Amino acid sequence: MEEEKTAIQELKEFAKKTKRDIDCDEKTYVASGINPRHLVKQHVIISNLADNEAYFVSYCDMAAVGDSAMYSGFFFPIEFPSSTLIKVRQKNILDKMKLFSKKLRFKTQSRKFDSKVIIEENDERFSGKLFYSQTLQSLILEIFKLDPRLKLCVNHIDTGIVPDLKNKSTLGIYITEQWLLDEQLIKKLYVLVGKLKKKIQIDH
Numbered sequence: 001m002e003e004e005k006t007a008i009q010e011l012k013e014f015a016k017k018t019k020r021d022i023d024c025d026e027k028t029y030v031a032s033g034i035n036p037r038h039l040v041k042q043h044v045i046i047s048n049l050a051d052n053e054a055y056f057v058s059y060c061d062m063a064a065v066g067d068s069a070m071y072s073g074f075f076f077p078i079e080f081p082s083s084t085l086i087k088v089r090q091k092n093i094l095d096k097m098k099l100f101s102k103k104l105r106f107k108t109q110s111r112k113f114d115s116k117v118i119i120e121e122n123d124e125r126f127s128g129k130l131f132y133s134q135t136l137q138s139l140i141l142e143i144f145k146l147d148p149r150l151k152l153c154v155n156h157i158d159t160g161i162v163p164d165l166k167n168k169s170t171l172g173i174y175i176t177e178q179w180l181l182d183e184q185l186i187k188k189l190y191v192l193v194g195k196l197k198k199k200i201q202i203d204h
Contacts, residue, residue, distance in 0.1 A: 008078050020056075023047075034136075041062070044059075056180075072174055073180060075172045076170065082168075086119070090117060091118055139199065
């Protein structure tokens with residue numbers, strides 16, 4: 001009986017099949033504390049610098065907490081201050097029922113876009129710069145249609161494991177608590193994230 005492939009093995013095959021570069025690492029370490037246990041830290045970075053693609057990064061550290069503990073998605077640098085924090089996600093049923101906080105959210109003044117997403121930010125100036133374009137709004141909605149787990153964030157993930165992104169502001173489109181492994185979904189995201197990256201670079 002054939003053994004089930006690991007996530008790293010699947011991503012290695014994807015990189016080879018699509019002729020992209022890959023850097024991966026997996027190590028086990030012992031947690032500190034009264035009852036030390038073996039923990040795993042691993043990452044996969046897929047890139048194609050010749051085509052100026054966003055980095056496809058998957059990361060897991062069993063000792064970490066929050067979104068940075070496990071994430072998988074696409075990241076590229078953006079010319080925003082490192083202090084800028086932006087998070088965009090699709091509205092869900094609880095948002096529509098208004099069961100949670102009714103605090104003011106950033107609005108783009110586009111009824112279609114604002115009706116479908118929640119935007120949290122700490123600086124309206126840069127959120128305004130990012131979301132003013134209807135073309136960009138449409139691309140974000142198209143990306144979100146592919147998978148309800150996806151979110152778009154600026155500077156919410158430390159992507160320092162990628163040398164080219166270290167100490168830079170980054171825009172990420174990613175999921176947490178799992179890795180993206182579906183080949184067709186990844187290919188579609190490459191296309192749409194590429195369009196988004198190009199549009200942002202032209203505008204900024």
